[in-house]
Amino acid sequence: MACEDCAPQSLQLSGFGCIRSGRVLLRHIDLRLSAGQVLLLRGSNGAGKSTLLRSLAGFLPWRAGQLSWCGCEVQVRSAVYQQHLSYLGHQCGMSDALTGLENLRFALNLLNVTWQPHKVAAVLEQLSMYEWADQPFGRLSQGQRRRLAIARTMLSEKSLWLLDEPDSALDSHGETLLAQVLEAHARAGGMAIVATHRGITLASTPTLVLDLSAAAFPIPGATPIQGIAC
Numbered sequence: 001m002a003c004e005d006c007a008p009q010s011l012q013l014s015g016f017g018c019i020r021s022g023r024v025l026l027r028h029i030d031l032r033l034s035a036g037q038v039l040l041l042r043g044s045n046g047a048g049k050s051t052l053l054r055s056l057a058g059f060l061p062w063r064a065g066q067l068s069w070c071g072c073e074v075q076v077r078s079a080v081y082q083q084h085l086s087y088l089g090h091q092c093g094m095s096d097a098l099t100g101l102e103n104l105r106f107a108l109n110l111l112n113v114t115w116q117p118h119k120v121a122a123v124l125e126q127l128s129m130y131e132w133a134d135q136p137f138g139r140l141s142q143g144q145r146r147r148l149a150i151a152r153t154m155l156s157e158k159s160l161w162l163l164d165e166p167d168s169a170l171d172s173h174g175e176t177l178l179a180q181v182l183e184a185h186a187r188a189g190g191m192a193i194v195a196t197h198r199g200i201t202l203a204s205t206p207t208l209v210l211d212l213s214a215a216a217f218p219i220p221g222a223t224p225i226q227g228i229a230c
């Protein structure tokens with residue numbers, strides 16, 4: 001099928017609009033993301049960051065807009081697009097009863113990603129989670145849970161990451177690690193759209209910012225793009 005093996009990859013959203021709770025929440029949202037770029041989604045509580053991410057993941061209905069993957073117009077739920085994305089929401093989506101490792105194995109199994117013990121160990125080491133990974137998920141702290149969810153994203157082998165406040169509950173070391181993870185993903189030709197309140201500083205990665213609030217938050221070094229939230 002067309003678009004499956006395009007390189008470099010790109011994502012384009014044009015004229016996106018959606019309704020939530022019976023009112024137009026977002027309209028005229030345009031964005032374009034190329035391989036190696038990260039887009040930070042900013043905006044006040046309720047501005048629509050999660051809504052936009054969930055819409056891009058295919059979880060919420062669209063009122064308007066076109067999605068293109070590698071220059072080809074696609075449906076958001078089409079396999080040609082979905083096979084490339086990894087979504088991390090506010091909830092980590094892990095079983096409390098399973099250990100971290102068991103959760104990762106289960107998730108990778110679902111994604112049909114081969115379990116590579118050395119790679120898993122390296123990712124857990126990178127996130128300072130190696131020694132915690134055999135604990136039941138339900139016994140981990142919130143920040144540890146978030147780190148494990150980030151590990152799952154890293155191991156997913158997907159090029160487009162949709163991350164909803166991945167920095168929530170992370171300590172400052174965790175924030176630094178997350179920035180490193182995003183930079184490495186971008187260096188490898190990946191893309192990420194990241195909702196964040198605190199902002200994430202990516203020193204060596206082309207960073208775009210879409211602010212869904214009426215009042216913009218300028219981020220030094222980042223390129224603002226346009227969108228309208230109602």
Ligand SMILES: Nc1ncnc2c1ncn2[C@@H]1O[C@H](COP(=O)(O)OP(=O)(O)OP(=O)(O)O)[C@@H](O)[C@H]1O
Nearest residue numbers: 020021025043044045046047048049050051052195
């Ligand atoms: N399940 C839902 N059903 C109906 N409306 C919802 C639902 N979840 C959120 N909304 C509404 O959609 C709007 C946008 O919410 P959304 O979660 O996308 O904002 P956000 O920018 O991610 O906010 P936050 O920074 O608080 O996470 C809000 O006005 C909210 O009330």
